[in-house]
Amino acid sequence: QVQLVESGGGLVQAGDSLRLSCTASGRTFSGYTMGWFRQAPGKEREFVAAITWTGGSIHYADSVKGRFTISRDNAKNTVFLQLNSLKPEDTAVYYCAARWRKLGVSDQSYEFWGQGTQVTVSS
Secondary structure, X not given: OEEEEEEOOEEEXXXXXXXXXXXXXXXXXXXXXXXXXXXXXXXXXXXXXXXOOOOOOEEEOOOOOOOEEEEEEXXXXXXXXXXXXXXXXXXXXXXXXXXXOOOOOOHHHOOEEOOOEEEEEEO
């Protein structure tokens, strides 16, 4: 098992920035692709960004490209999501997730999930 714990969410104004963190424990972090997803009220969970174990492959949803940055510190078993130029439509619960090896955008392909952290952007 891999346990994931997100932090860093909060209430901000449009145009502000936040940095989300997700720390893994349990089974080794090694080899896992890490992804961020989000779910707004009344909407399905959607892919935000993902990064492979080495950081060699990164993928973003079009809606966040150029504003969000995913990174990871494998020595600390932590993955980050830097959220810049936030918009009200970015309001959602943000989840981190882990899957073995391959980068993917489908939440169905991720094996382990955190509990989520709320991001609220006011206009």
